[in-house]
Amino acid sequence: MCGIVGLFLKDKSLEPQLGALLSDMLVTMTDRGPDSAGIVIYGADQNNLVKLTIQSPDPETDFAGLTEDLRKAGITNASILPKSTHAVITVSSDQLEATRSALEELRPDVRVMGTGSVMEIYKEVGLPKDVLERFKISDMSGTHGIGHTRMATESAVTTLGAHPFSTGSDQCLVHNGSLSNHNNLRRELTREGIRLETQNDSEVAAAYLTGEMAKGKNLGEALTSALDDLDGFFTFVVGTKSGFGVVRDPIACKPAVMAETDAYVAFGSEYRALVNLPGIEDAKVWEPEPATVYFWEH
Amino acid sequence: MPVFDLATIELRALNQALHALDKSGPAEDFEVTNPRGSHAVAVGIDAPVNVTIDGSVGYYCAGMNEQATITVKGNAGPGVAENMMSGKVVIKGDASQYAGATAHGGLLVIEGNASSRCGISMKGVDIVVKGNIGHMSAFMAQSGNLVVLGDAGDALGDSLYEARLFVRGTVKSLGADCEKKEMRPEHIELLTKLLADAGITDVKPEEFTRYGSARTLYNFNVDNFDAY
Numbered sequence: 191m192c193g194i195v196g197l198f199l200k201d202k203s204l205e206p207q208l209g210a211l212l213s214d215m216l217v218t219m220t221d222r223g224p225d226s227a228g229i230v231i232y233g234a235d236q237n238n239l240v241k242l243t244i245q246s247p248d249p250e251t252d253f254a255g256l257t258e259d260l261r262k263a264g265i266t267n268a269s270i271l272p273k274s275t276h277a278v279i280t281v282s283s284d285q286l287e288a289t290r291s292a293l294e295e296l297r298p299d300v301r302v303m304g305t306g307s308v309m310e311i312y313k314e315v316g317l318p319k320d321v322l323e324r325f326k327i328s329d330m331s332g333t334h335g336i337g338h339t340r341m342a343t344e345s346a347v348t349t350l351g352a353h354p355f356s357t358g359s360d361q362c363l364v365h366n367g368s369l370s371n372h373n374n375l376r377r378e379l380t381r382e383g384i385r386l387e388t389q390n391d392s393e394v395a396a397a398y399l400t401g402e403m404a405k406g407k408n409l410g411e412a413l414t415s416a417l418d419d420l421d422g423f424f425t426f427v428v429g430t431k432s433g434f435g436v437v438r439d440p441i442a443c444k445p446a447v448m449a450e451t452d453a454y455v456a457f458g459s460e461y462r463a464l465v466n467l468p469g470i471e472d473a474k475v476w477e478p479e480p481a482t483v484y485f486w487e488h
Numbered sequence: 489m490p491v492f493d494l495a496t497i498e499l500r501a502l503n504q505a506l507h508a509l510d511k512s513g514p515a516e517d518f519e520v521t522n523p524r525g526s527h528a529v530a531v532g533i534d535a536p537v538n539v540t541i542d543g544s545v546g547y548y549c550a551g552m553n554e555q556a557t558i559t560v561k562g563n564a565g566p567g568v569a570e571n572m573m574s575g576k577v578v579i580k581g582d583a584s585q586y587a588g589a590t591a592h593g594g595l596l597v598i599e600g601n602a603s604s605r606c607g608i609s610m611k612g613v614d615i616v617v618k619g620n621i622g623h624m625s626a627f628m629a630q631s632g633n634l635v636v637l638g639d640a641g642d643a644l645g646d647s648l649y650e651a652r653l654f655v656r657g658t659v660k661s662l663g664a665d666c667e668k669k670e671m672r673p674e675h676i677e678l679l680t681k682l683l684a685d686a687g688i689t690d691v692k693p694e695e696f697t698r699y700g701s702a703r704t705l706y707n708f709n710v711d712n713f714d715a716y
Contacts (some may be wrong), residue, residue, distance in 0.1 A: 334674075442604055442623075443582065445566060461544050461565060462525035475563060477584055477603050480623065 191341045192193040192353075192366040193219025193424045193459045194446075196427040197467075198334040198434035198486050201453035204468070209330030215456075215463045216337035219357040222319050222459055223341035226352035228313025230362040230429055235308050240359075243303045243311045244293065245276050245349060251404040252297045263292040263483040265486060275322045275349075276303065276312050283307065292488050301349075301387070304356030308333075308431055311351035311362060333488060336429050338364035344372075354392045357384065358400035360431035365392035366444045366459060367423035375419070399428060409433045413483040427457050435485035442480035449473040455486050495522035499529065509535035511555070520640065525565065530558050533575075550577045553594060569596045572613055585622070588615045591632070597686045604641065607634045610651055616686035624654055627663065635682050637691060645699055649706075653699040654679055667702040 195215035199205055209231060216227065221376060229371055246252035253272045256279075260268040265285050271278045281289050286305060293300055304311040312325040318339045322328065338353035345351045354362040369375075372391035375398060380386065384397045398419065404414035413435050416426070425444040428435040434459055449456045449464050451473045458464045461475070478484055492502040502520060511514065511702050513536045522542040527547040530539045534554040541549070545563030554573040563581035572591040581588075582600035589605070591613030598606075598615070604622035607615050612632045620638035627643070629651035639657035646663020651673070653666075662668075671694070680695035705712060 231523055325658055440623075443585065447584075460546055461563065465524040475581075477582065480604065 191222045193222030193339040193463070194337070194364050194366050194425065195219060195459070195463050196241050196334075196336045196364075196429075196434060196436070196457035198455040199332075199350060199453065200353045200455070204453055206289070207472065208332040208335055210328040211467065212335045212337050213318075213328040214466050215458060216318045216322065216339060218463045218465075219337075219459055224317055224340040225340045225342045225347045226313065226315045226354045226365075227318040227337070227339045228311070228354050229303070229322065229325075230309055230311045230335040230354045231327070231335045232308045232328045232360070232429060232431065233310060233330070236280070237302065238283050238303060239280050240286050240307050241310060242279045242281070242286070242289060242293075242305045243276055243309075244279060244300050246300045246305050247275070249275050250275070252300050258297050260289065260292055261409040262331060263288075263296065265289050265292055273312070273326065278310055278324060295430070300346050304362065306356075306360030306431065309356070309360045309362065309429075311356050312322065312355060313338075313354065314349055315347055315352065334429060334434050335422070336362060336364050336427050336434075343368050344392075345388060348388075350388050351390050353392060353430075355390070355396035357386070357393065357397040358403065360429075361396070361400055361403070362429045363392065363396035363399060364427050365395055366425045367439070369395060369420055369422035369424065371421040385460050391422070395424065395426060403430075409435045410483050411436045411483045411485075413485065415475065417481050417483075421441060425459075432488040433485055434487075435483065436478055437483050438478055438480050442482040446478050448478055448484070449475045489517045489519060491519045491521060493521045494524065494526055494529075502529070503531060506530060506533045506535070506537065506539070506556075509533070509537055511535055523562070530556070533558075544581065553577060555673065559597075563600070564598075569594070569613075572596065582619070588613050591615075593632075595682075595685055601638070607632075607651070609632065614682055614685070616682060616688070618686075618688070620657070623660075624663070626651055626666075629653075633678065633682055635679065635696070635705070637688070645701070647705060648699075648701040650701065651697055652678070654693075654696040655699065656696045659697075659699070665702050665705045666699055669698045669700045671696070671698050 320437040353364040356362045372394040399412045425438045498627045515536040518539045523543045525546040531551040533556040536555045539558045546565040548567045554577045557576045559578045565573045566584045569577040570589045571604045572594045574593045576595045578597045583598045583602045585604040588596045589608045592611045596615045598617045601619035602621045606625040608627045610629045610632045616635045623641035626645045630649040640659045643663035645666030709710040
């Protein structure tokens with residue numbers, strides 16, 4: 191099954207509530223998938239700074255003294271904000287790759303879950319309620335965000351197998367469904383130089399879109415290509431730095447409901463996920479059409 | 489009139505109260521408030537009760553209905569009135585996929601649009617949709633009538649048996665073994681009754697086109713092997 195939620199704010203006054211609204215939506219979807227949960231929040235842009243969200247199986251040891259170690263390794267202005275098993279490292283944007291290399295050297299067990307100028311990504315094994323509390327998601331503000339609760343079918347129940355998947359700067363994807371041509375596509379993407387971390391089918395979809403956007407396509411164009419190149423069942427919700435997109439395969443058996451008002455665009459696997467949003471009673475509510483790309487940009 | 493506020497009362501209490509009603513009446517009126525997309529609202533009723541639901545429901549609302557008249561003042565999630573036996577279900581908004589699937593009898597009226605697989609494997613139900621229907625509707629439909637005032641999506645009536653399909657608008661494509669058929673006087677008469685039952689007065693039966701089975705896939709024929 192899996193449950194997906196997404197919220198793209200048009201009304202800036204709602205931004206402080208983004209984390210709380212998305213958390214409420216995702217908890218409502220708990221019975222669609224109890225294995226693991228994850229969320230991506232797009233926050234405020236900080237000039238010339240970039241964020242790396244990292245995860246460790248042993249955060250107490252790995253995160254202790256990490257700032258000092260990074261500074262000694264030449265990442266002079268690194269700052270780190272630990273949150274449970276994850277931490278957000280902020281560095282100058284020109285030091286992103288140096289930070290990645292330094293982390294591989296200094297903390298080999300630490301995984302980089304995603305990077306970007308505005309994006310933070312949190313995911314773990316467990317129920318949405320517990321995962322969201324662990325990372326204090328409801329205190330977070332932002333412009334848009336995406337969440338997922340997983341019922342695993344195509345790869346193991348692990349932190350890295352949880353959604354969202356981020357395969358490019360400020361890009362993320364969540365998926366309900368299962369792809370049938372992901373092994374072949376993974377080989378093609380690997381040949382093109384795109385690095386994949388897991389055996390998960392949804393990560394391949396994320397990497398595919400990253401590859402298409404790297405060729406110069408915008409989110410909408412990349413999603414249109416996905417309809418030709420991805421085989422299987424899918425409802426995708428995708429985020430970029432300024433955009434938010436939705437696409438379903440032509441058979442469209444994975445559920446999807448959308449709502450739009452002057453204040454937001456919202457996505458839920460079911461209408462239940464949307465019922466607590468402000469003004470939902472007067473929102474335009476519809477089921478996205480099969481094989482049709484929907485996307486919004488700030 | 490009993491009112492069940494699903495914000496404060498468990499869904500099971502509502503369904504149990506509906507199941508406890510006498511099959512032979514008298515007809516009562518139930519009201520359900522704050523459904524908030526709940527699943528399985530008012531399922532498995534077998535009594536002449538009127539149930540009004542103030543808001544949108546999730547999966548499988550009004551499933552297996554017998555005798556009851558159920559009105560949803562909102563949208564319905566997947567599988568509304570699935571396997572209905574008799575009675576009437578009215579959706580004031582849109583219905584999601586496989587509305588009226590496998591239903592044996594009764595009348596399902598969808599005042600908005602229905603999405604994909606509307607009336608899949610229907611076995612005797614009458615379905616009237618005021619808006620459009622999605623792809624693969626009436627797939628393997630066995631009997632009953634599907635009336636669509638708007639347009640139909642791809643592969644209408646694929647592998648159809650004896651259900652009758654009436655579409656007023658366009659059909660994007662017909663499924664395997666589904667074909668356009670002549671409207672004879674008995675079909676006009678049938679459609680007149682179905683439109684009246686659904687409370688539709690501003691549409692004439694002559695505006696519809698009938699589709700049905702070409703009956704070429706009924707019995708195994710080796711020449712049709714590619715179509716299976």
